[in-house]
Amino acid sequence: MASIKDVAAEAGLSVATVSRVLNDHPSVSPEARTRVLAAVATLGYRPNAVARSLRTDTTRTLGLVISDVLNPYFTELARSVEEEARALGYSVIIGNADERPDLQDHHVRTLLDRRIDGLLVSPTDGGSPLMLDAARAGTPMVFVDRWIKGVDVPVVRADGQSAVRDLVAHLYALGHRRLAIIAGPAATTTGRERVDVFRAALADYDIPLPDAYTGQGDFQAESGRRVTEGFLDLPEPPEVVFAADNLMALGALDAIRARGLRVPDDIALAAFDDIPWFVHTDPPITAVAQPTGALGRAAVRALVDRIEGRTPRSVTLPARLVVRRSCGEPPATNRSKP
Amino acid sequence: MASIKDVAAEAGLSVATVSRVLNDHPSVSPEARTRVLAAVATLGYRPNAVARSLRTDTTRTLGLVISDVLNPYFTELARSVEEEARALGYSVIIGNADERPDLQDHHVRTLLDRRIDGLLVSPTDGGSPLMLDAARAGTPMVFVDRWIKGVDVPVVRADGQSAVRDLVAHLYALGHRRLAIIAGPAATTTGRERVDVFRAALADYDIPLPDAYTGQGDFQAESGRRVTEGFLDLPEPPEVVFAADNLMALGALDAIRARGLRVPDDIALAAFDDIPWFVHTDPPITAVAQPTGALGRAAVRALVDRIEGRTPRSVTLPARLVVRRSCGEPPATNRSKP
DNA sequence: CCTCCTCGTGGAATCGATTACACGGAGGAT
DNA sequence: ATCCTCCGTGTAATCGATTCCACGAGGAGG
Incomplete structure (x- = not known):
């Protein structure tokens, strides 16, 4: 050559x-x-980009470490990240952590070895020493979706509070009083937060969230299935299951079907994260939709700001409720009336 | 540092x-x-991996250029590719072409500039000069899923012939005689091939595949919707729509629903590519399943063989039919009988 | 006419690794 | 005792770019 x-x-x-x-x-x-x-x-x-990078100590490359590529939410995030990065003249290397801290560390290490200019992370856990060190050592870094406490790193994320409040109002209006949640891993911010906002929203209606109604999942479909089975085995099963991510919602749907029960007639289902497929499931699933594309773009802009010497800002964008049929009462088809 | x-x-x-x-x-x-x-x-x-790469002229990195990350088939492919590569001590950089030849070229060029050790491609089109030059110039390369004629590059792909034959047999047994297909872009091998094997399978039953029943799609959901609407507008609409990939099947489902028609009662639907979500759609969709993980792994092995001086081999693995309910006659639940 | 600047260009150092080659010392064979 | 071999180590070249510095030519200004 x-x-x-x-x-x-x-x-x-x-x-x-x-x-x-x-x-x-x-x-x-x-x-x-x-x-x-x-x-x-x-x-x-x-x-030769390799030689150029060596000399200039610049790779014009961003690393993106996500928790699970097979999760459509993260796929879409990755796509928007790559688009925005490309527009700004950067490439992106994606690392899939598969919700495993060791894999996450592997990718962070590899990316650091390649001297990427900055790192976008949606941490799988509470924070490995490796990542904390990298942040302290001054590697430009931005958290997206999930984050880690006690590190001075900008965070780009969605705020589900008002959307979850809307969801609870919707459920309450439909007459549901016994509401359960399938939580994500406590080590992740999104795992804990979503439970907290759900509990707070329930409190507005004086509805408690007993331990029996908060199942521990891990953001994977299988855990959704397991937890839902637990709910259904209860002497008094919940009327609604709210899954903290889309894959666990899928697992829940499986479990419900396996019992020969129907959604929403026998039990209602809602999910955090909206994905195109939710339109086509049986029934279409009511979900809290994150502005995924906007999050990815904002995250890249914050990271590039940091890399290029500007001051990056944390960004929080609102999620919104998308009502479909999985909680009952088909929404009116024409909403065109003013 | x-x-x-x-x-x-x-x-x-x-x-x-x-x-x-x-x-x-x-x-x-x-x-x-x-x-x-x-x-x-x-x-x-x-x-410093950059310095090491410069000196050794080796990056221990593979490039993977896929046509559409949002397509779950390619997501799963990417995941298995990364896994196998990691096991063999390589990293993977993914480029998403979004079915656009210019984006595909952009990624190929970027990857080549970074001196990746080898390139895995699922070409969006008939072959850009850039890629042909790279192949001729001796860049280790392997095609996966789709390929380009007239280039001496190993191909790793699935053979859908017998599965499509099974599908047609299944449809015929259900009494369907008017079968239509939503094809992929003619520039892609999978776009043409799937039509060919479908037509050949129909021929076994003396069923013709008229032009009116072969719609031209582009592997994206929207085209599936458009083509299906065309089918439904026909004086004699088909009884079955077979979509050449999963996204177009989704579009077809949309179009059918929008007319207030039901699957499979009013019209049957089948798809090439099976994905987890097909279990949860209404109704669950009958599909031709590719051994995606095995394809990804085989592709990486072939590429690494080539990189490390061994002789790579093309690999063809059989796809298989997965019958669900979208074509009629719910399959018997217990198949345990010997 | 001399001086000083500016402009276009080339030589060479540099980035951080790998590796061919040289060298000195120890130990074995004769 | 002498010579050879082998082992561990260091010096320096090298990969392919970028960039500082020096230099010569030419134009402007005095």
């Missing part, structure tokens, strides 16, 4: 001049410029 | 010795080894 030396030789100029043309440095004669460009074309030369 | 020179200074040895310890070169005294390791630990040193 042709190097800058070959181009210099072909153009009859020095490598310095070639480099200047390639980085459009002002002081190059028009003549030299055309000669270099001609040589580049005939040789099909492309600069 | 500490460099190998700092480690050498800390250990009171030369950089050469440090490097030898780090790469466990045999001729290092035990004493030197411990001194180096101690220095590495106190400094928290990590080798």
